[in-house]
Amino acid sequence: MGRLRYLLTALFLVAGLAQAEPAPLGQLPDTAQPLHYHLQLRVDPAAKGFSGTVEIRLRLNQAADHLWLHAQSLQVDKVGLRDAQKRSHPVRFAPHGDSGLARIDFGSTLPAQEVLLSLEYRAEYNSQLEGLYKTVRAGKPYIVTQMEPISARRAFPGFDEPRFKTSFDLQLDVPAGAQAVTNTAQTEEKTLPDGWRRLRFRTTPKLPTYLIALAVGPWDIVEGKPIAPTRWREQAIPLRGIAPAGEGARLKEALEATPAIVTALEDYFGYPYSFGKLDLLAAPDFSAGAMENPGLVIFREALLLLDANTPAYLRQASFEVNAHELAHQWFGDTVTMPWWNDLWLNEAFASWMEGRITENLRPAQRADLRRIQGAQKAMAADSLASARRVRQPIGDNGDIEGAFDSLTYGKGAAVLGMFEAWLGENVFRNGMRQYMKKHAFASATSDDLIDALAEAADKDQRLGKAMRSFLDQPGVPLVSSELQCSDGKATLKLSQQRYFPAGSQGDAQQRWGIPFCVRTSKAGVAATQCQLVDAATSTLALDGGCPDWYLPNAQARGYYRVTLAARDMAALTQAAATLDDREQLAFADAVKSGFERGDVDAATLLAALGQLARSPTREVALALQEELVWIRRNLAGAAARRAIDDYVAQLYLPRLEQLGYLRRTGESEDDALTRAALAELLGRKVDNVKVRAALLEQGKAVLAVDGNGRLRFGAANYDMLGTVLAVTVQERGAAAIDALIAELARNNDASLRTTMIMAMGATTDAQQGERVREFAISDAAKISETGRLLGIQQYEPRNRAALWTWFQRRYAQVVAHTPVFLHGNLPELVSEGWCDEGQAKKVAEFFGRDAAKVSGTAQGLQRADEAIRLCAARKQTQGTQSLQRWLQARPAAP
Structure with a gap:
């Protein structure tokens, strides 16, 4: 008996030690490798939840008595395991708290072999647009999925990491009358005794779990x-559009645009589209813009449902987002990163290719300028000392969710474009083709890409070192330049360090391998020279003698900021109007970055604004408008604000009046976009009385309801509708908000709903502000709408104090009513525009308490705190003297 007790005690201790093994952080251990999934789901959109069975054929890579996998918010009712000899083993499923991890205990140690793991489970539909979630449109329920980055575990137990690329067989049981789609084409349908339909679909190619997608509901399928x-593909690709009931006709434009995009992508990669069929689905509510699920790309419905009233910006965005998601069919879907630290291999490539495709197929959309704007937005974020690396180590789920930011997308794309310009387009494309063919339906890392480019370019290790300098360290380079001329020879003296705004405590001593290109002009003759700058200081001998001026970022292809010696900057400023559109944007960023650093004062910036305003190109003419608004709000007193407003009116109002306030037959999309941008600047950002009156007239016409009590949106210019309604809310107060809330209860159009939601957020009335904030977290607002309304509230300085007080009280409700990916950004959302270090302390104290438990908050708080303090430092550095000098000079508009 004593020996038996000893043995039992020993076994108990061993079991206890096994259970005490810490759960894996980050990646799962390599104990097991999934080989194939057979997934069966019973999905009723009218129900509260779903049920499923998953069989996972997997390989035990080593002897083990347990394994770890992912499962979150799933109730597992039955679990079984059969070994290679088809013997069943009693196994136990144990979720690890709410971590999304679960442990499968075998009851004994099994040798390395193939086994079949099966789990029966059930779950409620997710309420925050993750995993398998439910949304309602026009009273009809729909089921949609969003698995990226880590929400497949909410739909089925599995190995929810991108490195596990596995084939899937999917079976769906759905109610009679429901339409169901997934990544692959349907192969079989059977009517069940209860009247439901059992649908089977083709086996997928090898995919990671985050790319599995399905949708069930009363869809229109077009x-x-x-x-x-x-020449790359022998078979035609079936193409369909899928829309909520009654909306199928609005898919026509997106479907017509798609074939040219797919063909252009195949031509670039020299590799065929590989997923059999292509469906584009318009989801009634969706957390992102779109998701690249192979064979079933899911979009926020406003991006696919287009008609004659669609605003020009949304029509252009539809094409660009479509190009982005289809580019993912190669980058991300065919070749997948093994872990989230290489997310940029997906998103940066898709962003870069989106611009290339748009520029080739729709040059009027000026994707070349959009690319530069994206890079400059990324450089602004990368100027923080708290900025992360593009290839940031991923330690937990918050790190994964936080990786979907402007650095991954914008910086990554800009770095690719910079190295493409240096290596040459053909060489770069050859490297891309080699990379694609070598790693198709497998995983690849940044090193694999760099190796492919180096081989195609026949470059030495300097290429890899240079690219890694941008991927593996944070920050944006600042290149300082000074022109030296003597004895008919010209030399640029260059130095580099990390760029920081005034007041930053960051360490500037960093180095990059920068593909530096300079454009020079002498007697009207332009030239461009390039050199890899990888030392702290260097020189570049210029061909052709001493130039009249130079721009140290030719064609704005470089991911770096510049500062020129004073006399060199003066020469460039004098020639700014002769630069092309791309280089004028580079000049604008030099002014902006100098302003933030304290090298350029407010008067100089306003003068540069006047020069750029001459440009017929919208992006150039308005390139410094946010800096203008910052000066007006943070440096200017009442008299200075009036002078600035007059100056802005002189610069831009004649152009708006020439365009008029209504659409014109046959006008270009650029005219529509320019009119909308000028109306927003003049009507909302500088409160021009004349413009606001014109916008209000349209707004009053919209509020004059028709015989059915519905708003008359057609009474306004749809391209300016957001600005029209925002001004109307500010001028008409409760009456306007009453009308918008009543319309929102009956309106299902995603574009119009977003416009109304954001207009409500623009109110500056204290009582109405409280009202719309409460609306934002009510059932009347969709999950994807809450953050938009609160963001607009924060943008208006008069709302910030009240919003902050409310936010602290309602934080839990905000978290519950927003998509998970937004949670890490909430500290920044409620910090936007603050320039008070006292407020920085309040934000830090609040988010440092219970709020810090929300995933990703720590990183967002760090960025928010730094942004507030830098704004305060810039305000102190700039002071008011320069603005007073400008005010006394009263410059006339050029």
């Missing part, structure tokens, strides 16, 4: 014209 065979 057949598009098949995408014709090409």
